[in-house]
Amino acid sequence: MKKISSRTIARALLYLRTLETLIRDGKDTVSSRELARITGLTDVQIRKDISNFGKVGTPGVGYNVAELKKVLEDIVLAKKVIRMALFGAGHLGTAILKYPAFGKQKLRIVAAFDRDKRKIGRTINGVKVYPVEKAPEIIRKNRVDIGIIAVPPESGQKVADLMVLSGLKAIVNFAPVSLNVPGAVSVRDIDLSIEFLSVYCDTQK
Amino acid sequence: MKKISSRTIARALLYLRTLETLIRDGKDTVSSRELARITGLTDVQIRKDISNFGKVGTPGVGYNVAELKKVLEDIVLAKKVIRMALFGAGHLGTAILKYPAFGKQKLRIVAAFDRDKRKIGRTINGVKVYPVEKAPEIIRKNRVDIGIIAVPPESGQKVADLMVLSGLKAIVNFAPVSLNVPGAVSVRDIDLSIEFLSVYCDTQK
DNA sequence: AATAAATCGTGAAATTTGTAACGATTGCAT
DNA sequence: ATGCAATCGTTACAAATTTCACGATTTATT
Ligand SMILES: NC(=O)c1ccc[n+]([C@@H]2O[C@H](COP(=O)([O-])OP(=O)(O)OC[C@H]3O[C@@H](n4cnc5c(N)ncnc54)[C@H](O)[C@@H]3O)[C@@H](O)[C@H]2O)c1
Ligand SMILES: NC(=O)c1ccc[n+]([C@@H]2O[C@H](COP(=O)([O-])OP(=O)(O)OC[C@H]3O[C@@H](n4cnc5c(N)ncnc54)[C@H](O)[C@@H]3O)[C@@H](O)[C@H]2O)c1
Numbered sequence: 001m002k003k004i005s006s007r008t009i010a011r012a013l014l015y016l017r018t019l020e021t022l023i024r025d026g027k028d029t030v031s032s033r034e035l036a037r038i039t040g041l042t043d044v045q046i047r048k049d050i051s052n053f054g055k056v057g058t059p060g061v062g063y064n065v066a067e068l069k070k071v072l073e074d075i076v077l078a079k080k081v082i083r084m085a086l087f088g089a090g091h092l093g094t095a096i097l098k099y100p101a102f103g104k105q106k107l108r109i110v111a112a113f114d115r116d117k118r119k120i121g122r123t124i125n126g127v128k129v130y131p132v133e134k135a136p137e138i139i140r141k142n143r144v145d146i147g148i149i150a151v152p153p154e155s156g157q158k159v160a161d162l163m164v165l166s167g168l169k170a171i172v173n174f175a176p177v178s179l180n181v182p183g184a185v186s187v188r189d190i191d192l193s194i195e196f197l198s199v200y201c202d203t204q205k
Numbered sequence: 206m207k208k209i210s211s212r213t214i215a216r217a218l219l220y221l222r223t224l225e226t227l228i229r230d231g232k233d234t235v236s237s238r239e240l241a242r243i244t245g246l247t248d249v250q251i252r253k254d255i256s257n258f259g260k261v262g263t264p265g266v267g268y269n270v271a272e273l274k275k276v277l278e279d280i281v282l283a284k285k286v287i288r289m290a291l292f293g294a295g296h297l298g299t300a301i302l303k304y305p306a307f308g309k310q311k312l313r314i315v316a317a318f319d320r321d322k323r324k325i326g327r328t329i330n331g332v333k334v335y336p337v338e339k340a341p342e343i344i345r346k347n348r349v350d351i352g353i354i355a356v357p358p359e360s361g362q363k364v365a366d367l368m369v370l371s372g373l374k375a376i377v378n379f380a381p382v383s384l385n386v387p388g389a390v391s392v393r394d395i396d397l398s399i400e401f402l403s404v405y406c407d408t409q410k
Numbered sequence: 411a412a413t414a415a416a417t418c419g420t421g422a423a424a425t426t427t428g429t430a431a432c433g434a435t436t437g438c439a440t
Numbered sequence: 441a442t443g444c445a446a447t448c449g450t451t452a453c454a455a456a457t458t459t460c461a462c463g464a465t466t467t468a469t470t
Contacts, residue, residue, distance in 0.1 A: 007457075009406045013399045017381055031417065039383050043417090044459060051419055059418040060466035075406060082405055091300040096397070098296045101381070107401055146405055169408040172400060176222055176306070178244050186407035188400055192301070194218045195393055196312055196377060200287055200351055201214050201280060202391035203374040212427075236447065248447090249429060256449055264448040265436035 004075075008049045012072050014039060015046070019069045031062035076106065085144045085168075086112040087159045088151035089119045089129050092174055096150065097124045110142045115155075132162065139166040146170045153177040160187075209280075213254050217277050219244060220251070224274045236267035281311065290349045290373075291317040292364045293356035294324045294334050297379055301353065302329045315347045320360075337367065344371040351375045358382040365392075 018038055022030055032043040032050075039046075050056060050063070056071045057063045076082070084102075086093050089112045097109060112129045114120055122129050130138060139147075147163040149156055149171060156175035163171055164181055171187045173179055176194075179187055209217075223243055227235055237248040237255070244251075255261060255268070261276050262268045281287070289307075291298050294317045302314060317334045319325055327334050335343060344352075352368040354361055354376060361380035368376055369386055376392045378384055381399075384392055 005456080006403070006407060010399065010403050013402050013406075014383075014396075017396070017399065018383065021382075033417080040385075042459075045457095047418060048420080048458080055419070057418050058466065059464070060416050060468090062417065076402055076409075078409060082402070084401065091303045095296040095300040099397075101398065105398055107398060145408075146401055148401075170404045172404055177226075178219075178223065180245075186404050188404040188407075190395065190400060191219075191222070192304075192395075193306065193310055193312060194215065194222065195395060196289065196351055196353075197218050197281055197287070198211070198215050199375045199377055199391050199393040201218075202211060202393075203350075204281075204283060210427080238447080247429075250427095252448060253428080253450085260449070262448050263436065264434070265438095265446050267447065 004052050008052055009075060011041065011045070011049050012053070012075055015049070016069060016072045019065055019072070022065050023069070027065055029062045030065055030068075032057070034062070079145065080106065081108050082106050082146065083108055083110045083142055083144045084146040084148055085110060085135070085139055085142075086127075086148045086150060087114075087132070087135075087163075088149065088155075089114045089116075089122075089124060090150060093148075093150035094124060096148065097127050100125075109148075110144060111138050113138075132159070135162055136166040139163075139168060144168060146172060149173040149175050149179075151175060209257050213257055214280060216246065216250070216254050217258070217280055220254070221274060221277045224270055224277070227270050228274070232270055234267045235270055235273075237262070239267070284350065285311065286313050287311050287351065288313055288315045288347055288349045289351040289353055290315060290340070290344055290347075291332075291353045291355060292319075292337070292340075292368075293354065293360075294319045294321075294327075294329060295355060298353075298355035299329060301355065302332050305330075314353075315349060316343050318343075337364070340367055341371040344368075344373065349373060351377060354378040354380050354384075356380060 015035060018035060032046040035046050036043040053071050056068055084107060086096060086109055089097065093112065097112060102109060109127050112124065112127050113132045113135050114129050115132050119129050120131050147168040149159050151159050153175045156173065156177040157179060160171060160179045160181055164185055169185055171185060173187055173189045176191045181187060220240060223240060237251040240251050241248040258276050261273055289312060291301060291314055294302065298317065302317060307314060314332050317329065317332050318337045318340050319334050320337050324334050325336050352373040354364050356364050358380045361378065361382040362384060365376060365384040365386055369390060374390055376390060378392055378394050381396045386392060
């Protein structure tokens with residue numbers, strides 16, 4: 001089977017999100033043209049992306065919404081629940097912990113870690129905050145899939161090291177610092193300052 | 206002058222962030238090789254990116270950190286301060302309002318808007334929360350550059366319409382919904398669920 | 411049954427993005 | 441002064457991604 005590019009996968013997840021709202025609206029079928037209109041992409045791109053996952057559409061009709069959803073879900077269907085662990089129960093970390101939509105999806109935060117004694121032991125939205133030292137044990141026991149870094153940048157590398165030590169293979173990093181991790185570990189950096197500056201630049205040149 | 210690709214700009218902002226830490230560490234010069242080591246990119250890519258902004262390096266030596274910073278800052282230097290307005294002072298919005306690092310950069314949140322009476326009138330980290338109806342007036346008066354959407358997805362389009370009406374040309378959207386805006390408006394979607402699923406998929410295939 | 415309209419899937423072309431190679435320049439050691 | 445190691449900037453090349461063009465399939469219509 002050919003490898004599917006990460007950009008196609010990111011778009012497929014967007015299609016999935018779109019399909020869920022279409023299902024809520026009671027739609028049965030949708031064409032690449034309409035998906036394009038909604039998402040702002042082109043119809044060709046959507047057809048090409050979807051063709052990566054097999055022949056699921058019907059010429060003259062479009063895609064069956066439920067069927068397409070099922071096909072696209074196979075991308076992430078290996079696991080029924082994807083478990084995440086959050087490091088840093090500060091402002092951003094708390095917002096993430098309190099996000100109710102994760103529970104409605106496959107994503108679940110199973111543990112939080114902090115080094116601040118005032119935060120350790122608390123339970124935020126059903127998730128307990130542990131001391132960072134317990135991370136390796138708890139991450140292993142809970143078979144955590146993704147680590148989230150929401151600590152200050154100066155602690156970022158230390159936390160990343162701990163994540164690698166704990167066996168995590170996927171990291172989402174909100175700290176504005178470049179992490180050094182083994183090649184087998186995927187890191188997704190989300191630096192909000194860069195995102196803001198970036199979209200501002202888009203409007204300038 | 207040739208147009209610089211948005212990906213180059215995004216990386217340039219990352220270089221800028223890196224240079225700032227190098228300056229704090231008292232470094233005077235840095236080579237493309239070392240920038241590559243820190244950022245995880247390749248040295249060629251870095252040299253090529255930087256060459257877009259002129260000949261700023263010295264063969265055999267590398268780049269003068271302060272000089273390179275100045276050159277890269279020209280990308281976003283038109284404005285000394287980039288003003289932002291936040292819509293939705295909920296969990297995520299409050300975390301963003303409380304982020305102190307924005308103040309230390311060119312980014313500044315000048316106003317927040319909500320429709321919840323319990324939030325309107327409050328001041329969070331020095332930023333006042335106004336009723337959404339006041340947005341056009343306040344955005345115009347404060348010459349806001351970027352609008353941030355941190356409202357629930359079902360309100361996303363309504364808020365986006367209001368932003369467009371208020372003259373905003375750049376939007377960062379945290380709501381998991383596709384927005385429909387005129388072509389002249391730049392939108393950066395940050396759907397955390399998609400980001401999490403995406404990095405997880407990276408580790409699978 | 412034939413025709414028209416809508417739409418998918420896909421190979422080829424075009425574009426964009428990243429990589430490699432290498433001459434040119436600088437500083438340092440001898 | 442000369443040679444050497446380090447490093448930039450640029451041109452040519454390669455890979456990835458997107459767009460185009462169009463044949464094939466389905467449904468509706470007359
Ligand atoms: N708040 C935002 O909107 C925002 C925006 C952009 C970027 N960020 C980045 O996200 C990260 C978190 O931001 P925040 O505003 O939540 O900061 P915060 O200070 O509110 O929270 C950080 C938390 O991390 C904990 N911590 C510190 N060192 C730790 C360690 N070694 N191990 C475990 N826990 C540790 C602290 O005790 C604290 O609870 C920072 O890197 C920040 O730069 C935040
Ligand atoms: N909290 C997170 O970590 C997180 C993660 C991923 C995505 N998101 C997304 O970010 C957005 C905000 O999330 P949140 O957790 O802060 O939600 P929240 O419910 O805590 O806050 C939403 C805020 O928006 C306000 N609001 C609602 N409709 C409005 C309108 N029409 N105009 C102005 N204000 C309005 C509400 O009064 C509330 O204060 C949501 O779209 C959510 O899906 C949040």
